[in-house]
Structures are given as structure tokens and as C-alpha cells.
Amino acid sequence: MHDRDGCIFCRIADKKVKAFVVHEDEHILAFLDIHPRVEGHTLVIPKIHAETLLDLPSGEINPLFLGVRKVSEILLSAFKTKTLTVGINHGDVEGEKWVPHLHVHLLPRSLRDGGGSIQTVVHVEDQRPIEDMHALIIKTLKNNLPRNQKAAGE
CATH class of the missing domain: 1.20.5 (Single alpha-helices involved in coiled-coils or other helix-helix interfaces)
Structure with a gap:
């Protein structure tokens, strides 16, 4: 059994740590990233603990991505953009800081963000x-x- 108190995202889902929540339902929680790469950078997490997509029970995959879709709609409207970058870090690469709880990054895009396509993330x-x-x-x-x-x- 996983120790939920040892996971910062489980603690956020359990309302033990404050977060700037933008959407919540029975299965997922979406909140602003405390180290945003762009305005509106949001994380969507399953409320149950899973380190990677492969750890997430099959019955929770659809609710997670329906939540990602809902939050995407919210962000596109709020930031008046037509573009998002969506990403999942699936496990850690040695030396990287990584929260070991599955989370989907949603980044509203704009011409002034200085970013590139997903192909610029790693090479x-x-x-x-x-x-x-x-x-x-x-x-x-x-x-x-x-x-x-x-x-x-x-």
C-alpha cells in the first residue's frame, strides 16, 4: 500500500497541502504548477496514486484523459489561445527532479512564450x-x- 502522506500530489489531492485548483471531479484534480513554464501551466493528476501511466488502473485511464480534455477547454478559453502543449513525464531520468505521481502538463501556448514544438523538449x-x-x-x-x-x- 502506498503512503499517501509521502507523496506531495497525494497530499494535494487529500487537501492537506494548498494548491490553486482549477478543476476537480471524482477521479482527477487539476491545479496550477507552482513552477510554471508559461501562464496557466496546469497539472492534471489522478486522485489515486500511480507513478506512471502503466501503474494507473485501466478504469482510471479514461477519466484522467476526460479530465485533461475538460481542463484543456478551460485553459484555451481562459487564456484566449487555440494551442496547448500536452506532456507526460513517464518516470524519471537519473538526476532529474520528478514527482513520482502521474501528472499531465497542460501549457497554454502563445507567440510570446519562446517555446517550440514538442520535438524541442528532448533531442x-x-x-x-x-x-x-x-x-x-x-x-x-x-x-x-x-x-x-x-x-x-x-
Whole structure:
């Protein structure tokens, strides 16, 4: 069992820590990021503790993304923009600061934010060829599928 008091986002969901909440329902809580990258930078979290999307029970995935959609509508209207960047950090990279509770970042975009597309978030120069990446993924799928199912791209 997870210690909810040891997770800052669980403590926010349990109303033990103050947050600037912008939306809440039975499954999710959305609040402003205390270190915003842009005006309106909002985090959407499941109320139950899950470190990554793979840890989230299947029945909670749809409510999370319906919440992301609802909060997106709110932010687009509030900040009078047509564009958001949506991102999920799925686990930590060694040395990065990361809150180990699944959260979706919603960043309202504007011409003055100085940001770029999602492709500017990370970049590795010496990547393997796309054909090799595809083969690796298909091989992984084949090894994890029931015998009577085919992987996409076969």
C-alpha cells in the first residue's frame, strides 16, 4: 500500500497541502504548477496514486484523459489561445527532479512564450535508423502478444 502522506500530489489531492485548483471531479484534480513554464501551466493528476501511466488502473485511464480534455477547454478559453502543449513525464531520468505521481502538463501556448514544438523538449543526435527502431518495437510486440494475434506493421 502506498503512503499517501509521502507523496506531495497525494497530499494535494487529500487537501492537506494548498494548491490553486482549477478543476476537480471524482477521479482527477487539476491545479496550477507552482513552477510554471508559461501562464496557466496546469497539472492534471489522478486522485489515486500511480507513478506512471502503466501503474494507473485501466478504469482510471479514461477519466484522467476526460479530465485533461475538460481542463484543456478551460485553459484555451481562459487564456484566449487555440494551442496547448500536452506532456507526460513517464518516470524519471537519473538526476532529474520528478514527482513520482502521474501528472499531465497542460501549457497554454502563445507567440510570446519562446517555446517550440514538442520535438524541442528532448533531442538525441545519434539515433538508430527508423527502420531499426520499428523492428525493435515490432519484435517486442510479437514477444508479448498472444500467439493468435499479429503486431501492427507485420
